[in-house]
Amino acid sequence: MTKKVGLIGYGGIARDAVEALQKSAANIQLVGALCEPGRTADARAALPGIKIVESLSDLLALGPEVVAEVASQSALALFGPDILTRGTDLLVISIGALAEPKLLASLKAAGHRGKSRILLPAGAIGGVDAIAAMRLGGLHAVRYRSRKPPAAWRGTPAEKVADLDKLTSPTVLYRGTAGEAALLYPQNANVAATLGLAGLGLDATQVELVADPQAPGNVHEIEVEGSAGRFAIQLQGKPSRTNPKTSALAALSVARALINLESAIVI
Template sequence: MKIGLMGAGAIGQYLLKNIENSEKLTVTSVFVRNIEKYKHLEETFHVKLFTDIHEFLKSDIDIVVEATNIETVEQYFRTIIKEKNMMSISIGAFSDAALLETAREADSHKLYLPSGGIGGLDLVQNARALGNIDSLTLTTRKPAASLTDEALTEEKVIFEGSAKDAIEKYPKNMNISIILSVAGIGTEDTKVVLVADPTVDKNIHNIEVAGGFGQASFTFVNDPLKENPKTSALAALSIYATLERLEDNIVIG
């Protein structure tokens, strides 16, 4: 599969390094804002750099893999999905219901949303298939300094409510609530609890889901990506692994 990569930051370069050793995948084109800044990538990874989105989409690629930011997705998504399948890590852009609806209504191309820093989404989607989810709750615990300026000595719940309200109040901290809501019962019916905890140094996510199928609970303790401590290693890995699975003859789940 020939990949057109958007972005050459920490996740973009993580993908370039790992895909270089893949037998199934190859990055042929990279969309960047500044060619001079990333000129070295052409020689190191044998890719062609683009700053024009239309020329980028015309290049020899099968899928666009976005590893940039919410603003870039908002700017280019509608153009991309008309031309190519797309995988996006900037899940926050799809808190915009209109943008998500554009993806749902796309005639011939698909939007792939990697699971990011969590798992268990296959179970959530299975339970949703026949309306078998009664409740879906995400509790996210983060280092206190990343959520508040208060000098906390013990944990503090700084938000409890719907995913919809959480996304509006903390748009840069809610990627996981968005992907969970899309997989499950929507932002209005998904509950989110956000905890600032001075005793932890990693992000911890707990998902609880219950319904006609039974109940399940998942906990994820995420190590940061070495190249960028603000990004979870699992989020970067989920992009690479999802791409690999697209080329598999055996589909699990």
């Protein structure tokens, strides 16, 4: 059965996810994409063949069964509650925004009112399925380490902690909770918030941010211990070709989550 999907945003993740959906055999009908007022021409160029609208009411008038937010934390805050209240499911990729307890509570309340659901794909990382399953049997620890080359930490509070130009060995920039890390380092907020929400919560998930001159790129290391077992993964994400600042895997995880909504086998 065809699933009707609306998008918010037309940047790197939107374009890569649309490309992956179009290459797949999935029965997904992209009914339209919402851009900021006055940006229709840019959005049309980025997402050829997809109807572009400039208001949420115009997007919802196209009848999406699910809206995928692939835009920004502010777009999620602006449109998320209305989408859910009106009974439309909402897939969220700007998961870092959910580290803000007020926004999380308002989205949950809106979903309750509208009998709609908030869908969170794994984004740039893996192992989220095992963490969420292990939680049901007793989860003891979730540790996340983000290792990136020093230059990747420019423009963050890391600049006050270390002289990024002079580092010769791995240096811990931050050690603390996922909740605090997400607010201090918005670049790492999505992964920290995803792990927190899947497992022990944002305050009990441990986060370490490391500048490593030898890091081959953006490396995610996740260690998990629970009653059902333990695991550790290391995932080296490649940047998206569309937007080098974003993760190629995150867009694919959006496409996968949407395909699972219409597929006979959900995996």
